[in-house]
Amino acid sequence: MKINIVNPNTTASMTAKIGECARQVAAPGTEIWACNPTTGPVSIEGHYDEAMCVPGLLAEIRRAEAAGADAHIIACFGDPGLEAAREIASGPVFGIAEAAMHAASFVGKHFSIVTTLGRTCGIAAHLAERYGMQRFCRNIRACEIAVLDLDNPASDAYAAIMQECRLALEQDDVDCIVLGCAGMADLCQAISKELGVPVIDGVSAAVTFAEGLVRLGLQTSKRGEWNYPLAKQYL
Amino acid sequence: MKINIVNPNTTASMTAKIGECARQVAAPGTEIWACNPTTGPVSIEGHYDEAMCVPGLLAEIRRAEAAGADAHIIACFGDPGLEAAREIASGPVFGIAEAAMHAASFVGKHFSIVTTLGRTCGIAAHLAERYGMQRFCRNIRACEIAVLDLDNPASDAYAAIMQECRLALEQDDVDCIVLGCAGMADLCQAISKELGVPVIDGVSAAVTFAEGLVRLGLQTSKRGEWNYPLAKQYL
Amino acid sequence: MKINIVNPNTTASMTAKIGECARQVAAPGTEIWACNPTTGPVSIEGHYDEAMCVPGLLAEIRRAEAAGADAHIIACFGDPGLEAAREIASGPVFGIAEAAMHAASFVGKHFSIVTTLGRTCGIAAHLAERYGMQRFCRNIRACEIAVLDLDNPASDAYAAIMQECRLALEQDDVDCIVLGCAGMADLCQAISKELGVPVIDGVSAAVTFAEGLVRLGLQTSKRGEWNYPLAKQYL
Amino acid sequence: MKINIVNPNTTASMTAKIGECARQVAAPGTEIWACNPTTGPVSIEGHYDEAMCVPGLLAEIRRAEAAGADAHIIACFGDPGLEAAREIASGPVFGIAEAAMHAASFVGKHFSIVTTLGRTCGIAAHLAERYGMQRFCRNIRACEIAVLDLDNPASDAYAAIMQECRLALEQDDVDCIVLGCAGMADLCQAISKELGVPVIDGVSAAVTFAEGLVRLGLQTSKRGEWNYPLAKQYL
Amino acid sequence: MKINIVNPNTTASMTAKIGECARQVAAPGTEIWACNPTTGPVSIEGHYDEAMCVPGLLAEIRRAEAAGADAHIIACFGDPGLEAAREIASGPVFGIAEAAMHAASFVGKHFSIVTTLGRTCGIAAHLAERYGMQRFCRNIRACEIAVLDLDNPASDAYAAIMQECRLALEQDDVDCIVLGCAGMADLCQAISKELGVPVIDGVSAAVTFAEGLVRLGLQTSKRGEWNYPLAKQYL
Amino acid sequence: MKINIVNPNTTASMTAKIGECARQVAAPGTEIWACNPTTGPVSIEGHYDEAMCVPGLLAEIRRAEAAGADAHIIACFGDPGLEAAREIASGPVFGIAEAAMHAASFVGKHFSIVTTLGRTCGIAAHLAERYGMQRFCRNIRACEIAVLDLDNPASDAYAAIMQECRLALEQDDVDCIVLGCAGMADLCQAISKELGVPVIDGVSAAVTFAEGLVRLGLQTSKRGEWNYPLAKQYL
Structure with a gap:
């Protein structure tokens, strides 16, 4: 295949x-x-x-x-x-947003999305509506790191994403996290391990x-x- | 696994x-x-x-x-x-309803469900809402064959299901069919071949x-x- | 009757x-x-x-x-x-959730539910949707007292419930409270008297x-x- | 009282x-x-x-x-x-629309409303939405008899209303009828008896x-x- | 004309x-x-x-x-x-609420309404729903100044409205403001200039x-x- | 300007x-x-x-x-x-879809859209949702004339469009029509005159x-x- x-x-x-x-x-x-x-x-x-x-x-x-x-x-x-x-x-x-949101709806009651720049949150919100996933998506959070800075060590992307994930769990009443950028795919397992909840990368x-x-x-x-x-x- | x-x-x-x-x-x-x-x-x-x-x-x-x-x-x-x-x-x-409806939303714009008895249609409708799939589900049709009669040759289940599937394509403005009973799993491929549209069995x-x-x-x-x-x- | x-x-x-x-x-x-x-x-x-x-x-x-x-x-x-x-x-x-929510919609613009454990809030939210009462229900709050502890004087259930009711009135923009457990039925009138808003027990x-x-x-x-x-x- | x-x-x-x-x-x-x-x-x-x-x-x-x-x-x-x-x-x-619709949602899965003139149907539809009853209301049908003609024997109101009620049961997939005018209150029990389903008058x-x-x-x-x-x- | x-x-x-x-x-x-x-x-x-x-x-x-x-x-x-x-x-x-909300949906992704007394917020919320504008309206804020006090210099209406507008931009994730009273029509341009976002008066x-x-x-x-x-x- | x-x-x-x-x-x-x-x-x-x-x-x-x-x-x-x-x-x-749908919501209770090919109906439906106009849009009808054939006298576009408009008025319970293609702009006034209801061209x-x-x-x-x-x- x-x-x-x-x-x-x-x-x-x-x-x-x-x-x-x-x-x-x-x-x-x-x-x-x-x-x-x-x-x-x-x-x-x-x-x-x-x-x-x-x-x-x-x-x-x-x-x-x-x-x-x-x-x-x-x-x-x-x-x-x-x-x-x-x-x-x-x-x-x-x-990948489609796949990630559906997967999240299978293993959690509600998810928050943690994405890159705030200006893209509305696009993710619109997709949640189109896929019928709006009822599972409680919040869309931006860590305000540009896509190409995710791989720039100076951006400390991992820490910034973890910070938003933790806030999501504390404030959004969710039990699952969706990572909102293909550039975060490599961080998924580490974040999930640290948070103890399902964390979903859309590429996988x-x-x-x-x-x-x-x-x-x-x-x-x-x-x-x-x-x-x-x-x-x-x- | x-x-x-x-x-x-x-x-x-x-x-x-x-x-x-x-x-x-x-x-x-x-x-x-x-x-x-x-x-x-x-x-x-x-x-x-x-x-x-x-x-x-x-x-x-x-x-x-x-x-x-x-x-x-x-x-x-x-x-x-x-x-x-x-x-x-x-x-x-x-x-299996959950899996089937999500799968349908990936390969078609809208689906109809073809199920057994009319008295179960409301249950399927409720599930479509819970899974966020209501916007993809255009109709829920009953062929009025009881679950245990699906395997009874006298019921001619295949013909009755095909009939509702055809009506769905003609009247419901859908491009995909979901079979609404685990007992129909074995009919899925034949129906799909005959209709020329994706037909989805939830077990698979x-x-x-x-x-x-x-x-x-x-x-x-x-x-x-x-x-x-x-x-x-x-x- | x-x-x-x-x-x-x-x-x-x-x-x-x-x-x-x-x-x-x-x-x-x-x-x-x-x-x-x-x-x-x-x-x-x-x-x-x-x-x-x-x-x-x-x-x-x-x-x-x-x-x-x-x-x-x-x-x-x-x-x-x-x-x-x-x-x-x-x-x-x-x-009783059905009856309480409908009654609340008759005497107030919006209600919050005050219930027992947080893990049951999703069940109440789902019922609000099924009954069409989602548009009247602004929040579902848990006082985190187990059902069987409601009658345990050590739990100080009345105070804990009152606390959540007060927070609901202050923060949720509601004018009515629904008590989210049959075990709270006996507290309804006292709470209503103290808060000065309709408080609804589903059993009654x-x-x-x-x-x-x-x-x-x-x-x-x-x-x-x-x-x-x-x-x-x-x- | x-x-x-x-x-x-x-x-x-x-x-x-x-x-x-x-x-x-x-x-x-x-x-x-x-x-x-x-x-x-x-x-x-x-x-x-x-x-x-x-x-x-x-x-x-x-x-x-x-x-x-x-x-x-x-x-x-x-x-x-x-x-x-x-x-x-x-x-x-x-x-009375509020009371009737809520009552209907208690005894049936879905109702149709049978009312007087077609020009009032939109008002009833709007109320169904306001009360959260839209999900229970499948259709609003007018028998096109003016309010003051309900009592005019020449209008044959009973037959016209019965006709719309029957169509509702046949075509709307409902199990309950709501009568959409206070002037129909006196007909409620006879219609219910004849149809064999709950028929609801809002005044009562x-x-x-x-x-x-x-x-x-x-x-x-x-x-x-x-x-x-x-x-x-x-x- | x-x-x-x-x-x-x-x-x-x-x-x-x-x-x-x-x-x-x-x-x-x-x-x-x-x-x-x-x-x-x-x-x-x-x-x-x-x-x-x-x-x-x-x-x-x-x-x-x-x-x-x-x-x-x-x-x-x-x-x-x-x-x-x-x-x-x-x-x-x-x-004017209708006109203002539609205009806001043309120039911004989401708006908040800033109105007079809190007791009128529910009326505006209901209108947003009727006009289909609920999805654009993120919040309805009251400055708690009565309509006839808008012109009373002692009320300092301009400052109070500006305060709510600023809070809307900071807290509501909106990019556009709707003024919720015909009596605010004369303040619209000054507020818009000061905030740097579209501010909409329904009369105009x-x-x-x-x-x-x-x-x-x-x-x-x-x-x-x-x-x-x-x-x-x-x- | x-x-x-x-x-x-x-x-x-x-x-x-x-x-x-x-x-x-x-x-x-x-x-x-x-x-x-x-x-x-x-x-x-x-x-x-x-x-x-x-x-x-x-x-x-x-x-x-x-x-x-x-x-x-x-x-x-x-x-x-x-x-x-x-x-x-x-x-x-x-x-122009945005403008037409909003205009229609101002002069009618509900509209139907009459457009070119059936394969574009889903796009119009999606726009109706995005603009909050879904509640006003009752149907989207295709006359199955390709865009570039609208100007081809052999297509008899005017008759085909009129036919769908008439069906919309008869079957969709609407009081207003939206023309679903910029290429129909020149037909708008004639159709409106013939039908006696508002007919809306999005360009204008x-x-x-x-x-x-x-x-x-x-x-x-x-x-x-x-x-x-x-x-x-x-x-």
Whole structure:
């Protein structure tokens, strides 16, 4: 089984980290393809960045689809281009926010999301509503570290994220944490161990859900809104 | 990995069928335990039946928990006793309605449920609300075949279910079907092939989701409402 | 008129207290039957306890039904087994959370619930949603006193409950309080007097609503989901 | 106990009928006062009629309050002036739509409302939302008979209402009917008998609920929005 | 184009201020008519006041309608009588709360309302729900200054309103403010300048929306609920 | 005042038609700029088309912003890129679906949308939810004419649209129609005249609302999510 993970920003080091995290949870026999667009923003922190990354992201989906990918994962917590990707993919397509929120609803009564910059919280809130997960999501907290600073030791990202996670457990009446950025995937297990509650990274969650749907033989429905795009001229 | 599937009614032939369907989608290395309570109703078709099956079902969860089960599945579309089971389990616990509805939301815009008796439709509607899946569920249709008649050739269950599935596609504006009874698990692939849209059986879906969560190391949160029951006297 | 009140736990002293409170508000001519199951947990503080009390509770409903009860009340704030009871009863059946929340919506704009242990708050929240009372319920507060400690003078339950009621009025923007446990029924009037706002005990509220429906000749509808259970074999 | 019922239109024959229906369900010892404003429209069929009846209705509330009424009922299915009445009353105040919908939610899973003119359906829908009863109300049907024609034998109101009730049971998936006009109060029992499901008249329901709250010692909360109006000059 | 603005209280100085604010934003060629009823309360601070102002308000709508008004605005933040006014008007009718909330949803992600007395907050919350604006409205704050004290220099209204606006920006996670009283219309620009975020006065907003609809040729639909009132006798 | 209208597809004849319709309702002194991207799909009929048009659309917003536009309108009924555009614009930005739905809520109780292809209905439904207009929108109907066929006489678009409008009035219980495509702007008045109810074109509605907000001095709030995009590298 081949699962194609697209990091929609153009930062190759982040793509590598995402691929590594994915491989750690993939079942034997699953091949993980990790890629990113060649054009677009180096990080995604708002509606404009999202809009600008999507054409490149869709090109990666098309490329992997032609290469025989069984499923696709969009590895940015805003799930940019998810429905457009579903139109051009045959197999299942997951957003990592989607996968993470659903997983959280299975193991906890309520979760808080801990994400990067405050300006992205509204995007996560909107996704929670679209996926029906609003009733499980109690709060969305920003540690105010930019995406590309997560890997900068000077940012002390781990401490800042832990701080927001602890506040979530103390103040939000939740029993589960969702990490709100693909760039936090490598911190998930350590945080969970320290907090003693389920902590969910969407990249890993999406990998196992995608494997599951492929094993079930489920593909994106082509009956309605997610049918292949109409053939038309592009200038 | 050991996954414990409890058929909450006391009909052993149905338990066997459920186990078989589960094993067909399980990953290599997954051990499927299929069991049912020794006391309780032979089928579950309403609130009273649900209430009466739960103590036996919980005993099976406890037994499997002691035997080292990594996850549990409650294989009745009303998901009876789900939250009580989460209190006594350490690993993840899935209801098959829960798993099926979430899976449907990943591959289709909207689904209809096709279930057995009309008197159970309200239970499914209530679950859709609890799981946040109400916005994806457009209709709940009953083929008016009792659970134990699904295996009775005289009932012509396949034809009756197909009929409701077709009506769902024609009238409900959906692109995906959820089968609303564990006893329909064996019909899922044939129906999907005939209709050309994703058709989802909750037993299979729950198996792959449970495998995924176990692989992710996620367990039922013990921080809040699903903590182990308080020790107390039972008369 | 005969109203059957089932305390679903097995603590007889609590049953006696509930019966007494009920009789204080019952109209002349109303006979109050107070009972409890002979098997099950001594108190109900979570989903598991609820699940385990229900078969005994339903046996009491059946017994009273045979004895000619005109209506039934389930005297535990989680309203366990309410819909199952409606299937086997002919007359109206009330949960005390149901009755209390509806009564609160008649005399106040918004209420807070003050209950026993924090682990039960989610159950009350779920009921508020089911009854359509979510829009009136602003908060659910736990005084963290176990059900059986309410009558233990050492717990100083009255003070702890008063403290949460006062916080509710100060912080929750409510004008009405609902007491979240049948074991608090005897404290209702004193608290109301001290706070100067309506304070509602579900046992008393349920008695007057049940009397009303019986007087109106209204019975549980047998047309749909609450029809009598299907006859079937129980192992 | 004295319960003041205000028919907010100025048609005295309708007031008499309402009073009679109320007395039939009132408990021994309950005194029913039935009155109507001296000014305003002869029937209420829309927002404008509602707005014009309210000052006269509030005058009747004030008058009865001064005379020692323990509770008030507004006997028009649009519940006009309900919150304004709660500001000037000390005891509980019920609208008949409010009482009917709540009663219906106690004995059925879902109800349809059968009312007079189609132009009033939106008012009933709005009330269902305000009372949290939207989730129980499946449809609002108009028999297109004007309020004052209900008593006109030529209108054959009983047959027209029965027709809509039957359609509701066949098409709306409901197990309970709410009659949407105080002028239908006298038909309630006959319709219920013929249909075999609970049929609810708001006047009767409001009487028993008001009796209940008075017996419980509950009064309109004066802590917040329903406090007595501020003293001010009226031109 | 003639736009009729009714201040529904009987305080002429407030009517003058409203008219002046309206004229400042009106397009060239728009004639602003500002009026108030001759009977009713001098200010509107609750349900009772609202109920009592409506007949006088409707008389002003009728009068202006006869005089050829193209649109009407009800200049009180509770939007009293809005639907009744729509029944008797031919052109569009706006409430100022309606206009302000919609305008806020166009320029900000979320708004808080800053209003006069706390007892009116529930009315504004109800309107937010009716207009679909609940999802944009994060909080409703009262500065606890009575309507008629807004113009009393001793009240220091500007400082008190500014204080609540600042708290809204700090605590409510909003990027936009709605002023919750027609009597605050003259303060809008100064507050906006000082805070650096959009601050919205409903009178001005309603004027430009009303002009827009008239220019589009849109009138109140007479097909359904807002059709002209039925002819009937008024006592 | 300069209002920049971007037709996000690359069909210049449609841009011309949109500009013409806009100029017909613009106030004296308003300058209408109508433009379209130089790259992207010739029509927009699904998520993929939307995603692909957005970068070109945003370039047009930037260009007009630099040229001094006071407000922007996105003239495609899916409102593609609306929030991204709000990040880069200083003045107000409207989507035509947004403007049309809000306008409809002002003049009718409920509306149906009549749009082009069925595969776009879900996009409109999602927008109705985001704008809080879901409660006013009763149905979304497709006439199954592709966007570019609207101007093809052979499609008989006018008749097909009229047919769906008539069905909406007969079956959906609405009193108002929203046209769901910028390409229908020129048909709006004729349809309204024929049906006798308000029929709303989003281009015209957006023009008058944009004029209104500019006149009020309201600009897109830069305090939160819609602040200017962070400076970052684009590959």
